[in-house]
Amino acid sequence: QVQLVESGGGVVQPGRSLRLSCVASGYTFNRYALNWIRQTPGRGLEWLAAISVDGTATNYADSVKGRFTISRDNSKNTLYFQMDRLTVDDTAVYFCARDFGFWGQGTLVIVSS
C-alpha cells in the first residue's frame, strides 16, 4: 500500500534553515508528482509546492517562493523540502502528498526564539 513518511521537523530559531524529507513506498515513485502542504490552526491548509515526476518542473506558493525549495531523489524514493530564512509564521504541521490522494502523517515545525 502507498505510504509516505515525513521527517525532519523540530524546533528552529527564526532565520535558520530546516530540511524535511518524505520517504515513499508502495508505488512506483518516479511516476507521480508530489506536493508539500502545511496546516496551522489559524490559516488552515495551505499548499506550498509541487514537483514533477522527474524533478525538472516546480511550482511554489508566493508565501514560500524564494525561501523554500522542493526537490526529489528518484533513486531514493525521497522528496525533500529545504526551508531557509524561516519565520514564526512558518510554524505548522508539514505534509507531503501524492496527487492529494495519499498523504504522510505530517511533521511539526516550530519556529521560535
Place this chain on the structure above:
Amino acid sequence: DIQMTQAPSSLSASVGDRVTITCRSSLPIGNALAWFQQKPGKAPQRLIYTASNLQAGAPSRFSGSGSGTEFTLTITGLQPEDFATYFCLQHSRYPPTFGGGTTVDI
C-alpha cells in the same frame, strides 16, 4: 488565486442525519475539486475526487456533486466515525487552494 468559500464552518448533527456541506469557488474550476475528511492529529483523507467520484475505500454514504463554481458534499446517514472536519480543495489551477473547513460534531 482562486478562493474557496466553504459553508458552514461548523454544524451539529446526530447519528443518522443527512449532512450537506458546500464549497464555492471564486472562478469556475470545472470538476477539479476534491473533498477530504480529517480527524484530530491525522492527515486529511480524500473522500471524493473530480467533484463526484468516490475514493476507493470511502463509504458510499459520502457523495459529491457540482461543477463550475458550486460544489456539495453530502453524508447520508451520519455515523459516529463521521464526526470530523471536512475540507474542499480546488486543483484546477495553481496554486491549489483549500476551503476553510467544516467541523461536524454532535
